[in-house]
Amino acid sequence: MKESSINSWGLFPAKAQRHTQPAWRDEIATLVTHFSEQGSLYLPHGKGRSYGDCCISASSDLFNCQSLDRIIAFDKDQGIIVAESGTTLEKLLSVAIPAGWFLPVTPGTKYVSLGGAVANDVHGKNHHQQGTIGNHVRRFGLYRSDLGNIECTPQENTKLFHSTIGGVGLTGIITFVELKLMKVPSANIAQKTLYFSSIKDCLQISREYDNANEYAVAWLHCSPDSPHFGEGLYFLGNHAADNDLSVSRKSALTLPGLCTLPIINDLTIKAFNALYLQKGKRSTGGSTVNYDSYFYPLDRVTNWNILYGGKGFRQFQCIFPEAVAEEATNECLNIIQKYNAGSFLVVLKRCGNKPSPGLISFPMEGISLAVDFSNNIAGIDGLMRELENIVVQARGRVYLAKDSSISAASFKQFYPNWNELEIMRDKNIKSALWERLASV
Amino acid sequence: MKHNLVIGATSAIASEFCKLRAKQGDSFCLVGRRYERLSQVQDELIVLGASKVELIEYDFIHDNLLSLISTQPAIDVCLVAHGSLPDQEVCLADMAMLNREIQTNLTSTLALLAQLRTLFIKQKKGTIAVITSVAKDRARKSNYFYGALKASVGFFCDGLRMELSEYNVNVLEVKPGFVDTPMTKHLSLPKPLTSPPSKVAECIDNAIIKGRGRIYAPFYWWGIMLIIKLIPSFIFKKLNF
Numbered sequence: 001m002k003e004s005s006i007n008s009w010g011l012f013p014a015k016a017q018r019h020t021q022p023a024w025r026d027e028i029a030t031l032v033t034h035f036s037e038q039g040s041l042y043l044p045h046g047k048g049r050s051y052g053d054c055c056i057s058a059s060s061d062l063f064n065c066q067s068l069d070r071i072i073a074f075d076k077d078q079g080i081i082v083a084e085s086g087t088t089l090e091k092l093l094s095v096a097i098p099a100g101w102f103l104p105v106t107p108g109t110k111y112v113s114l115g116g117a118v119a120n121d122v123h124g125k126n127h128h129q130q131g132t133i134g135n136h137v138r139r140f141g142l143y144r145s146d147l148g149n150i151e152c153t154p155q156e157n158t159k160l161f162h163s164t165i166g167g168v169g170l171t172g173i174i175t176f177v178e179l180k181l182m183k184v185p186s187a188n189i190a191q192k193t194l195y196f197s198s199i200k201d202c203l204q205i206s207r208e209y210d211n212a213n214e215y216a217v218a219w220l221h222c223s224p225d226s227p228h229f230g231e232g233l234y235f236l237g238n239h240a241a242d243n244d245l246s247v248s249r250k251s252a253l254t255l256p257g258l259c260t261l262p263i264i265n266d267l268t269i270k271a272f273n274a275l276y277l278q279k280g281k282r283s284t285g286g287s288t289v290n291y292d293s294y295f296y297p298l299d300r301v302t303n304w305n306i307l308y309g310g311k312g313f314r315q316f317q318c319i320f321p322e323a324v325a326e327e328a329t330n331e332c333l334n335i336i337q338k339y340n341a342g343s344f345l346v347v348l349k350r351c352g353n354k355p356s357p358g359l360i361s362f363p364m365e366g367i368s369l370a371v372d373f374s375n376n377i378a379g380i381d382g383l384m385r386e387l388e389n390i391v392v393q394a395r396g397r398v399y400l401a402k403d404s405s406i407s408a409a410s411f412k413q414f415y416p417n418w419n420e421l422e423i424m425r426d427k428n429i430k431s432a433l434w435e436r437l438a439s440v
Numbered sequence: 441m442k443h444n445l446v447i448g449a450t451s452a453i454a455s456e457f458c459k460l461r462a463k464q465g466d467s468f469c470l471v472g473r474r475y476e477r478l479s480q481v482q483d484e485l486i487v488l489g490a491s492k493v494e495l496i497e498y499d500f501i502h503d504n505l506l507s508l509i510s511t512q513p514a515i516d517v518c519l520v521a522h523g524s525l526p527d528q529e530v531c532l533a534d535m536a537m538l539n540r541e542i543q544t545n546l547t548s549t550l551a552l553l554a555q556l557r558t559l560f561i562k563q564k565k566g567t568i569a570v571i572t573s574v575a576k577d578r579a580r581k582s583n584y585f586y587g588a589l590k591a592s593v594g595f596f597c598d599g600l601r602m603e604l605s606e607y608n609v610n611v612l613e614v615k616p617g618f619v620d621t622p623m624t625k626h627l628s629l630p631k632p633l634t635s636p637p638s639k640v641a642e643c644i645d646n647a648i649i650k651g652r653g654r655i656y657a658p659f660y661w662w663g664i665m666l667i668i669k670l671i672p673s674f675i676f677k678k679l680n681f
Contacts, residue, residue: 001626023452023622024477067622070480074487095487 007062009305010051010375011312013404015432017057019045021064025084025175028143032173032428035061036145041430044169046086046113050120051315052404054168058430063173065115071095072176079181080138085115085174092179093291094247101181102239102291105133110296115174120401121166121358123351125215125237125295130182131354132363134165141175145428149175154357163424166358168400170425170434187247188240189215189294192286197231199329199348203367205234206350214238215294220346221277222371223270224337232348233280240288248292254302262309262376269342276344308374316384317362317370317399318391319351325367328394332369332387339383345372359424360415362399370402381405400433411437441491442466445515447498447505447552448522450477452621453571455484456641457519462490469512471496471505472522500548506555514563517648518556520549520570525623528585538585545589550596557600560609567648568604569612570597574656576615577665580681601653612647613654616640617661633664 002019020031020042035042043057045064056062068086075081076099081092089103090110096102107122118140123132130136139153142164152161164171194209196202202218210216215237221228298304305313320328329348336343347370351363362368373380384405391398397414398406412418422438444461446454449470458468462485472478475497482493496508500522509515526541549570556568575583576590594613601611618624618634635658643657656662671679 002628021625023625024480026476070484071487072480072483 007048008052008055009049010314010404011305013053013056015056017060017062019062019064021067023067025068028173028175029148032143032145036428041428043429043431044115044173046116047088047111049109049112049116051402053432053436054400056432058432058435065113065173068175079183080178081181082176082178083114084176085113087114088112089114089117096181097187097245097247100183100245102184104130104136104180104182106295108296109299111299111302114177118165118174118177119167119169121356121361123363125217125349127363128210128216128350128352129214132356132358132361134356134358134361135354136180137165137177138180139178142172143175144172144426146426159424162357163359163421166356166361167421168431168433170421170429170431172426184239186240186242186244187291188242188244188288189237189291190240190286190288191235191237191294193280193283194234195281196234199230199326202232202234202348203326209236210350216350218348220348221273222336222343222346223273224340224342226270226273228277229337230333231277233277237294248290250292250300252300252302255306262374263307264344264374265376266342269344272344309376311375313372313374314404315370315372315402316387317368317402318396319362319364319366319368320394320396321364321366324394328390328396329367329369331390335383335386339377339379341373341377341383343371343373359417360421362397364397366396408437442516443513445469445471445509445512445518447471447518447520449481450474451521452637453619453640454519454521455481456638457644458485459488460641460645462488465489465491467492469494469496469509471498473497473499500544503551505552506559516566518568520552526586528583531585542589546592549593553596553600557604560604561607564607565609567610567612569614569644569648571614571616574615574617574661574665578669582681610651612652614644614657615655615661616657
């Protein structure tokens with residue numbers, strides 16, 4: 001059993017956790033019984049890539065599934081892969097790509113576990129085409145302290161199937177997942193970059209181009225005292241036609257964990273944003289890049305989160321309904337400017353109307369905004385509160401996988417089905433997030 | 441395309457070794473105590489590209505491995521990877537535990553090597569790779585029991601290497617340093633010196649291809665152990681590790 005106080009991606013909140021980490025699925029029963037006998041709460045845990053406290057236990061015990069990372073089966077003709085829940089998306093891709101398949105949905109990093117991806121019902125740059133990962137889950141195994149080992153499909157243990165997808169680990173330990181992959185002609189992405197000068201322009205590009213492209217996302221320049229604040233780059237992408245199915249062999253750099261100084265700060269953010277925008281403007285037009293560069297640019301540095309320094313950082317990710325999206329997004333930018341809160345990673349994404357099978361799912365038809373903020377920003381709590389209020393008024397939602405600060409009242413408005421998830425929760429499982437937001 | 445006999449195939453290092461070789465289309469015979477776990481390893485190897493994977497459930501007590509593998513094709517590599525990390529305090533107080541650990545880590549291993557010797561002399565080709573540990577290089581207060589068992593296995597390998605070289609068979613002894621596996625999960629190992637099992641598997645694969653006799657895995661442990669071995673006793677006995 002290992003102890004760690006770095007348990008989520010934002011390095012915040014820092015709460016000491018003990019990791020119980022089985023190496024085989026047949027060890028789960030004994031370990032869960034042990035927790036039950038002690039009357040201890042625990043929380044299933046994957047790679048800990050959620051930003052806030054949804055992957056931190058309400059007690060101090062994490063049920064770490066990272067060693068349950070075996071591929072169980074792969075039907076190369078149908079593109080159906082079955083793997084233990086601790087398997088990373090990276091590992092799935094390494095097996096799927098050479099056979100001509102790709103993840104139907106991928107978040108911005110490949111270093112998340114399959115179980116974690118399902119528990120957060122992740123979405124990606126192609127939400128407008130493919131929905132969330134929940135839309136591609138056929139079956140999964142779940143271990144509950146009251147029911148033992150069960151399997152969930154849309155027809156079997158239906159309520160648990162729906163409440164586990166996006167259920168942030170609360171309904172039980174996901175043991176394996178069966179996923180339907182997407183057939184692709186190439187692992188390379190033919191991308192096109194467009195420049196926009198305002199949110200209005202950005203949304204116009206989105207309305208014009210998204211439906212004709214598999215992948216679409218926008219990056220926003222967010223240094224408040226720059227004349228380019230609010231300009232940005234729109235990235236469209238499709239799998240290339242070049243039949244290149246090679247798995248990326250790019251080596252990733254791991255920074256030494258010694259430095260707790262915030263390398264990402266006002267100055268570096270300003271410099272980065274200026275350079276990135278200029279580079280993007282110069283290379284508008286088309287190019288072909290490999291999937292690793294297109295989907296996972298930040299994965300080149302495996303622990304880039306430490307660049308924010310010892311205090312860590314947070315991400316504010318919300319979604320606005322289509323009708324109010326432009327106004328609400330501009331309001332958010334105004335608040336960000338008011339707090340002089342610069343960020344190097346601001347992403348806008350149009351989400352489509354494909355409903356998720358998950359009871360609690362973040363995307364809705366509208367525009368998602370994601371902004372990383374260093375915890376060193378003066379008045380960060382006030383900033384997050386004001387942004388939260390905009391989402392409340394716009395009747396949007398905040399993404400639980402990134403959150404560590406919204407109020408219980410806001411949460412209950414964002415996710416009116418929360419009570420049903422509480423009913424389906426395995427009573428021995430609780431996260432710090434659920435304790436904060438759903439205590440009755 | 442090679443055929444690999446892997447003993448203790450459910451161990452972390454052995455599984456990683458098999459995964460590496462599966463991608464090249466190798467075939468395998470996996471030997472272990474728990475059939476259910478062996479078949480999980482088998483499932484993954486098949487997905488990764490193994491041409492054939494057979495399973496043998498073996499208790500490591502009845503010494504009948506040769507008869508169990510009598511129908512196997514010629515073995516290119518036999519990896520002996522089974523073992524456990526004994527709790528020294530417990531073993532030195534409880535004779536039943538002591539004997540159990542000696543059986544697991546020493547007796548069964550020498551019995552296996554003796555049987556493999558017969559097979560490989562007949563084959564006149566291939567490699568027997570045995571995992572010992574850096575712990576065998578010098579006795580330490582905290583794990584001299586484990587070190588003694590591994591040192592004995594290593595000594596046997598040295599002799600076997602000399603004998604089998606006349607039959608064109610190589611014996612490789614692998615000495616891993618700190619490795620992040622279920623066996624060491626309860627220990628607080630220094631992160632910069634701890635390797636993933638996949639790294640050790642890579643070292644084993646490279647050493648087999650190069651026909652090496654003894655390796656540290658990864659290589660930098662050669663330097664660390666050289667220093668450890670050179671520390672004079674009057675200083676070493678005062679160190680608490």
